[in-house]
Amino acid sequence: MASQTERDGDEGGLAALIYDPKARGLLFQVILLLAVIGFFAWVLDNTISNLAAQNKKSGFGFLGETSGFQILTTLGTYLIESRPGEATYFDIFWIGVINTLAVAVIGIVLATILGFVIGICRLSSNIILRGFATVYVEVLRNLPLLLQILFFYIVVLRILPDKRDPGYTAFDGAFGLNIEGLFAPYPSISDGFGTVLLAFLGACVLAWIVAWLARKRQEATGKQFPSFWVGLALVVAITMAVFYAVGQPMVWEFPRFLNAGDELPDGRTVSRIRAGYDITLGGMVIVPEFLALLLALSLYTASFIAEIVRAGILAVPGGQTEASKALGMSNGATLRLVVIPQALRVIIPPLTSQYLNLTKNSSLAVAIAYPDIVSIFAGTALNQVGQEIEMIFMMMMVYLVISLVTSAFMNWFNDRMRLVER
Amino acid sequence: MNLRKATGALSALALTMTASTAFADGHEGGTLASVTGNGAVQCGVSQGLPGFSNKDDAGNWTGIDVDLCRAVAAAVFGDANAVRFTPLSAKERFTALSSGEVDMLSRNTTWTMTRDTQLGLNFAGVNYYDGQGMMVPTSLGVTNAMELDGASICTNTGTTTELNITDFFRTNNMSFELVAFEKADEVVAAYDSGRCDVYTTDKSGIAAQRLKLSDPGAHTILPETISKEPLGPVVRQGDDGWFNVVRWTLNCMINAEEMGVTSSNVSDMMNSDNPGIKRLLGTEGTFGENIGVSNGWCANIIGQVGNYGESYEANVGADTPLQLARDGSVNALWTEGGLMYAPPIR
Numbered sequence: 001m002a003s004q005t006e007r008d009g010d011e012g013g014l015a016a017l018i019y020d021p022k023a024r025g026l027l028f029q030v031i032l033l034l035a036v037i038g039f040f041a042w043v044l045d046n047t048i049s050n051l052a053a054q055n056k057k058s059g060f061g062f063l064g065e066t067s068g069f070q071i072l073t074t075l076g077t078y079l080i081e082s083r084p085g086e087a088t089y090f091d092i093f094w095i096g097v098i099n100t101l102a103v104a105v106i107g108i109v110l111a112t113i114l115g116f117v118i119g120i121c122r123l124s125s126n127i128i129l130r131g132f133a134t135v136y137v138e139v140l141r142n143l144p145l146l147l148q149i150l151f152f153y154i155v156v157l158r159i160l161p162d163k164r165d166p167g168y169t170a171f172d173g174a175f176g177l178n179i180e181g182l183f184a185p186y187p188s189i190s191d192g193f194g195t196v197l198l199a200f201l202g203a204c205v206l207a208w209i210v211a212w213l214a215r216k217r218q219e220a221t222g223k224q225f226p227s228f229w230v231g232l233a234l235v236v237a238i239t240m241a242v243f244y245a246v247g248q249p250m251v252w253e254f255p256r257f258l259n260a261g262d263e264l265p266d267g268r269t270v271s272r273i274r275a276g277y278d279i280t281l282g283g284m285v286i287v288p289e290f291l292a293l294l295l296a297l298s299l300y301t302a303s304f305i306a307e308i309v310r311a312g313i314l315a316v317p318g319g320q321t322e323a324s325k326a327l328g329m330s331n332g333a334t335l336r337l338v339v340i341p342q343a344l345r346v347i348i349p350p351l352t353s354q355y356l357n358l359t360k361n362s363s364l365a366v367a368i369a370y371p372d373i374v375s376i377f378a379g380t381a382l383n384q385v386g387q388e389i390e391m392i393f394m395m396m397m398v399y400l401v402i403s404l405v406t407s408a409f410m411n412w413f414n415d416r417m418r419l420v421e422r
Numbered sequence: 423m424n425l426r427k428a429t430g431a432l433s434a435l436a437l438t439m440t441a442s443t444a445f446a447d448g449h450e451g452g453t454l455a456s457v458t459g460n461g462a463v464q465c466g467v468s469q470g471l472p473g474f475s476n477k478d479d480a481g482n483w484t485g486i487d488v489d490l491c492r493a494v495a496a497a498v499f500g501d502a503n504a505v506r507f508t509p510l511s512a513k514e515r516f517t518a519l520s521s522g523e524v525d526m527l528s529r530n531t532t533w534t535m536t537r538d539t540q541l542g543l544n545f546a547g548v549n550y551y552d553g554q555g556m557m558v559p560t561s562l563g564v565t566n567a568m569e570l571d572g573a574s575i576c577t578n579t580g581t582t583t584e585l586n587i588t589d590f591f592r593t594n595n596m597s598f599e600l601v602a603f604e605k606a607d608e609v610v611a612a613y614d615s616g617r618c619d620v621y622t623t624d625k626s627g628i629a630a631q632r633l634k635l636s637d638p639g640a641h642t643i644l645p646e647t648i649s650k651e652p653l654g655p656v657v658r659q660g661d662d663g664w665f666n667v668v669r670w671t672l673n674c675m676i677n678a679e680e681m682g683v684t685s686s687n688v689s690d691m692m693n694s695d696n697p698g699i700k701r702l703l704g705t706e707g708t709f710g711e712n713i714g715v716s717n718g719w720c721a722n723i724i725g726q727v728g729n730y731g732e733s734y735e736a737n738v739g740a741d742t743p744l745q746l747a748r749d750g751s752v753n754a755l756w757t758e759g760g761l762m763y764a765p766p767i768r
Contacts, residue, residue: 274572
């Protein structure tokens with residue numbers, strides 16, 4: 001009898017448990033969690049057994065192997081010492097990462113500047129400026145990016161002069177532009193450059209201290225001090241002084257143009273095919289693939305940034321402008337000190353998304369032979385090694401890290417710009 | 423609401439798991455079985471290489487590689503049209519094959535040791551012996567490859583050509599700049615616009631791509647062949663049954679040419695007394711059944727696609743735009759001094 005009561009009580013407890021929404025919810029959560037874990041375990045197991053069945057290699061051992069192919073001269077090949085064909089796959093990976101970063105960082109800077117200018121033009125009272133900005137935004141953001149990249153590449157190739165023509169030159173041959181790319185002076189560094197770098201950093205710290213003292217004084221006494229110009233003068237003067245004191249440890253090497261029939265330093269004559277700019281004799285080259293990709297990415301992204309900037313400025317109530325005008329501020333000062341700081345709070349979050357988009361869009365480089373990470377690591381190298389899973393995983397990690405760092409920075413910037421309510 | 427979603431997701435998950443376990447098992451059952459089940463051979467070809475795999479004006483795939491796909495279909499189904507083509511870039515091809523997206527590759531693919539041993543692939547033979555060559559604008563006045571120091575070179579990514587050209591320039595201590603594009607058409611466009619001095623790929627490929635240039639006559643193909651490029655059909659490793667079907671399809675075409683069996687005389691040859699031809703055409707023995715197809719497999723191939731020589735002459739031979747003369751080349755039959763040699767059917 002007693003046991004009967006107990007069982008009744010048990011059943012009542014179980015029933016209560018089933019009808020208890022909390023307990024039931026928990027049960028399903030646990031089942032779902034187990035199912036998800038089971039699913040991934042099954043995927044992993046299937047992958048491993050399938051790879052084993054196909055006799056495919058796995059693991060990251062391939063990174064130390066020699067790749068055996070050459071990569072187009074780009075920032076990556078300047079920074080990672082690699083003799084043609086002797087680079088390991090790990091070198092190839094880093095060359096790809098550097099090239100992706102190079103086009104992304106420079107692209108972000110250009111797109112931001114251009115985007116702000118176009119965005120402000122969109123609001124201009126000058127009808128020509130406004131019309132141009134509107135046409136720019138509507139055309140560029142409505143065409144597929146890949147098409148624009150190919151278009152710029154083909155246009156760049158078609159309008160530039162032939163390799164054996166010095167092309168467009170500037171500053172007495174210091175710069176030259178032909179189908180091989182943009183040739184520019186290259187800073188050749190010798191011993192003592194570290195000292196100059198240290199002096200530069202020291203001068204920056206000094207300038208910062210001056211600015212800090214000036215602000216303190218202004219807060220205390222109201223007296224202003226041109227701390228920006230003084231700081232700039234300090235940095236330039238100190239750096240230059242040290243630069244000459246240690247005997248000019250950096251010289252600019254200029255690109256040299258060779259005509260067929262010229263004599264090389266080693267006594268050989270230049271053949272017809274060798275004619276053209278020769279960067280082994282000095283100078284550096286920025287290849288047309290990079291220029292076209294950079295142009296397309298920044299022009300395209302700038303059209304989106306322009307709209308974001310316009311939205312941000314329009315979001316600042318008109319009363320703010322009127323109030324600052326009433327205080328006697330000029331148009332420029334109103335824009336710089338009143339409108340933009342408030343607009344930035346609206347602009348920064350969507351701007352972050354555009355930066356991330358630009359970075360990821362740079363993977364379209366593969367269409368025009370720019371050796372970014374997708375093109376050389378997930379392309380050429382993957383084809384030689386054949387380990388899709390490891391290599392695609394590495395590549396995804398690269399984009400993930402770049403994107404997370406970008407958003408972390410932008411979030412930090414956003415926090416600083418946030419309206420501080422007292 | 424959340425709860426219902428969760429249970430829905432769960433049952434879907436359970437379904438996928440049972441379904442895909444079954445798939446994994448079926449996959450190991452053999453490609454031949456799955457091909458028969460699908461009713462067509464899924465064949466990976468190039469994105470457009472005249473003479474090898476290319477769409478003609480009517481939208482039909484043609485080429486020496488395409489013929490091999492059709493021949494496999496003829497062997498398996500007795501119908502050379504039971505084949506579906508998947509155009510693949512050089513980069514995608516091996517992934518597409520090993521993931522099971524295609525049943526075989528017949529895509530001007532070079533047989534190398536790494537590919538054969540480390541990528542989980544098997545090469546079923548060679549249907550074209552090629553070598554890497556170089557093309558330059560005639561106006562540059564270059565007559566041989568040793569004069570190419572300082573040249574910029576356009577090529578495709580994801581191929582052996584990148585490695586060969588790097589080797590060649592390193593060995594000869596010459597400097598060069600390599601511009602590598604993903605698609606063949608982009609390589610041609612870049613070369614045509616003057617971005618590069620040299621266009622390099624397999625010699626048959628040069629002959630084909632040259633036709634796309636704005637002025638094909640203004641370019642010279644240099645005499646050097648800087649590599650060995652045996653091109654052939656590829657299947658997944660670990661499936662010997664399917665491997666045999668593809669390998670012997672190619673061997674059937676080569677043996678047929680050697681024995682003089684062509685698409686036009688194959689019906690007469692069915693009555694031949696020659697024991698070799700009888701085995702080839704399945705009137706004697708059970709050679710077809712032994713590899714899991716009908717005994718008339720080879721007769722179907724020859725009747726519907728033709729022998730190797732017919733396929734060669736129709737697609738890449740001297741009378742085609744590619745003008746790759748076969749006489750005296752390595753692609754001639756072994757009886758004519760070439761390398762085309764198939765083991766006997768017996």
